[in-house]
Amino acid sequence: MxxxxxxxxxxxxxxxxxxxxxxxxxxxxxxxxxxxxxxxxxxxxxxxxxxxxxxxxxxxxxxxxxxxxxxxxxxxxxxxxxxxxxxxxxxxMSMIFQEPMTSLNPSFKLGDQLTEGIMTHQHISRKEANERAIYLLNRAGVPSPDERLNQYPHELSGGLRQRIMIAMALMCEPDxxxxxxxxxxxxxxxxxxxxxxxxxxxxxxxxxxxxxxxxxxxxxxxxxxxxxxxxxxxxxxxxxxxxxxxxxxxxxxxxxxxxxxxxxxxxxxxxxxxxxxxxxxxxxxxxxxxxxxxxxxxxxxxxxxxxxxxxxxxxxxxxxxxxxxxxxxx
Ligand SMILES: Nc1ncnc2c1ncn2[C@@H]1O[C@H](COP(=O)(O)OP(=O)(O)OP(=O)(O)O)[C@@H](O)[C@H]1O
Ligand code: SF4
Ligand SMILES: [Mg+2]
Structure with a gap:
């Protein structure tokens, strides 16, 4: 059932x-x-x-x-x-929008944006949150995932930004x-x-x-x-x-x-x-x-x-x- x-x-x-x-x-x-x-x-x-x-x-x-x-x-x-x-x-529950730039904040590094939700809701350490972000970026096909954490959204192509959004949506393992x-x-x-x-x-x-x-x-x-x-x-x-x-x-x-x-x-x-x-x-x-x-x-x-x-x-x-x-x- x-x-x-x-x-x-x-x-x-x-x-x-x-x-x-x-x-x-x-x-x-x-x-x-x-x-x-x-x-x-x-x-x-x-x-x-x-x-x-x-x-x-x-x-x-x-x-x-x-x-x-x-x-x-x-x-x-x-x-x-x-x-x-x-x-x-x-x-x-999480969401992936049509245009990633509407949900990514241009003035924050991607690492901070990826980990903010999980650190707020699951109270895990920055190190653990970064590790999960790197794992998911890798799964989402983002090359050099650890380097991405220090980049800003405008530094990436539209396709890569959408992959980042997909990884972000998965961070808390939503239903x-x-x-x-x-x-x-x-x-x-x-x-x-x-x-x-x-x-x-x-x-x-x-x-x-x-x-x-x-x-x-x-x-x-x-x-x-x-x-x-x-x-x-x-x-x-x-x-x-x-x-x-x-x-x-x-x-x-x-x-x-x-x-x-x-x-x-x-x-x-x-x-x-x-x-x-x-x-x-x-x-x-x-x-x-x-x-x-x-x-x-x-x-x-x-x-x-x-x-x-x-x-x-x-x-x-x-x-x-x-x-x-x-x-x-x-
Ligand atoms: N802020 C708003 N105020 C008033 N009407 C709105 C507002 N946002 C959307 N609408 C209207 O609500 C209806 C549904 O809009 P919605 O955005 O859900 O359509 P959609 O199916 O997502 O279309 P699209 O494929 O273009 O994204 C439309 O008639 C739209 O004009
Ligand atoms: S207008 Fe067409 S779709 Fe609507 S009820 Fe009649 S036959 Fe069905
Ligand atoms: Mg729409």
Whole structure:
């Protein structure tokens, strides 16, 4: 039996704007098991980062966050004292951001930044903390790791800085790492190396990872399970195998048509696009948020918001139109 470490029900995040509340996250339900890689995929502005910020307790001050259940390691994240939450974030949960320079302080040496968290939370000596940092930098593929401790962030390339961030996220041996578009700012060859590294380290250290991306090609390489997000909601959630072999939601199918699939897409074949634009997240839509872009939309799609329903196995879909009878993917 797999251990559930994160259990979220009806997570909602809204931000006040001049035109009314912007509902960035509109009722997410999901769990994450120990040691699994859950990929959240969706286009720009669909609420991926707001979800990760809600988990890390790093939302903008004016944001409102609520949930029916928001449990990490059996503890209620919403109602615990700030100090406990911050300790949990330092010790058991960590984050890798898209651009390392936003989380690395340019005026401190990397050694101090790598060891600060573990020295605060685990009260180990500077020598032990440095040894762990050197070990993890080595594992993260950083050459001459001991010399890096005395360097400043600006002295390294983008790829090396991201490796440093990965080592930093592992310093306290967290149960969960949230990686928000960690490879988007890197060029393609470095991106591939970092993906392999994250997958290897995740399996070696047995932690769970929530990997956020807009790129289904990335998802195929690393995910165990995939949640497809659209306009603040999950529209489909299933194993990576099921998402690629039997996508159910018209949005997921549209996304898959936009990327080349090895063995299926022919050389020179034009890739599809999804016509139309994402609806405004201000206020509450009347019906299905995808209706204005969906080729299968019917009158009733614009009247009621479809629920995320379980099909066979652990395949969840927010669309009552069954595209295929779902069988376990072969
Ligand atoms: N500080 C803020 N104040 C008001 N609205 C915000 C703020 N930050 C983000 N938003 C809005 O919240 C919605 C969700 O944003 P979010 O950053 O979570 O999207 P995302 O899926 O991470 O997109 P991307 O792929 O571009 O990173 C968007 O409509 C965005 O414009
Ligand atoms: S509910 Fe209707 S509009 Fe929404 S995805 Fe399904 S068919 Fe399309
Ligand atoms: Mg984002």
């Amino acid at each position: 797999q251990e559930t470490i994160l259990n979220v029900e009806n997570l909602q995040v809204s931000l006040p704007t001049e035109n009314g509340p912007l509902n960035a996250v509109r009722g997410l339900d999901f769990t994450v098991n120990r040691g699994e890689m859950l990929c959240i995929v969706g286009e720009s502005g669909c609420g991926k980062s707001m979800t990760s910020m809600a988990l890390m307790d790093l939302l903008p001050k004016k944001a409102q966050c609520q949930a029916d259940k928001f449990e990490f390691l059996g503890q209620d994240l919403l109602h615990m004292p700030k100090k406990t939450r911050s300790r949990l974030r330092g010790l058991n 969960l790492i949230i990686a928000d578009e960690p490879t988007t700012a890197l060029d393609v060859t470095i991106q591939a190396q970092i993906l392999v590294l994250i997958r290897e380290l995740q399996q070696e250290f047995g932690m769970a990872v929530i990997f956020i991306t807009h790129d289904l090609g990335v998802v195929a390489r690393i995910a165990d399970r995939v949640a497809v997000m659209y306009a603040g909601q999950f529209v489909e959630m299933a194993s990576v195998k099921a998402i690629y072999s039997r996508p159910q939601h018209p949005y997921t199918r549209g996304l898959l048509n936009c990327i080349p699939i090895p063995g299926k897409t022919q050389s020179g074949q034009e890739l599809a696009t999804i016509a139309g634009v994402v609806p405004s997240l201000i206020g509450t839509p009347q019906g299905c948020a995808f209706a204005n872009r969906c080729e299968l939309a019917k009158k009733q799609c614009c009247e009621t918001i479809p629920a995320l329903e379980q099909r066979e196995g652990q395949h969840w879909v927010r669309c009552p139109v069954t595209l295929y009878p779902v069988k376990e993917a072969s």
